[in-house]
Amino acid sequence: DIQMTQSPSILSASVGDRVTITCRASQSIIKWLAWYQQKPGKAPNLLISKASSLESGVPSRFSGNGSGTEFTLTISNLQPDDFATYYCQQYNIYSRTFGQGTKVEI
């Protein structure tokens, strides 16, 4: 099974900051990686697919990068609405695995 490891687990930041979350796969997943944002009591919201493709309606301050085993999610100019938990997820024909999550807090 492919394991996904996110870091950091908690990220303290301020409005206006640029923050980066890292996700590492235990084996190459090429570019089959998604990023989700989740707020308390809500279902996850898809931000980015295929490592770097921004979903429709997602602000351009979100960006994804990477391929193979190492990926990043960057939020530039952090806004109050961005304080949430972020998850990476690999997806392929056999399985889907989430990282353990990164909580972005004030």
Next chain:
Amino acid sequence: QVQLVQSGAEVKKPGDSVKVSCKTSGYTFTSYSISWVRQAPGQGLEWMGWFSANNAKANVVQKFQDRVTMTTDTSTATAYMELRSLRSDDTAVYYCARVYNAYAPSLYWGQGTLVTVSS
């Protein structure tokens, strides 16, 4: 518009079974699969598996294979996930999510169903 509406919260005792439903609308049900994901209180997301509404085939994570049954009812465009032999650590919010194919993540999700297992 695409909607996935899940059944309401459940309280079960250890050893019981629970069946969560996910009623879909706004798209051709048999063109997609349904993934099931759970989240224990204060914990991360855990993918349980998916079920193809097209060919009625399931792909269930090994740890759940002996306790989970995923099905669909194409006449009502509804997906079901049954979890048997419940334990306290099965207490979680269970989500359904639409899957287009193996190489697409889930854009549309249900609102979640809280299953509480307690004696």
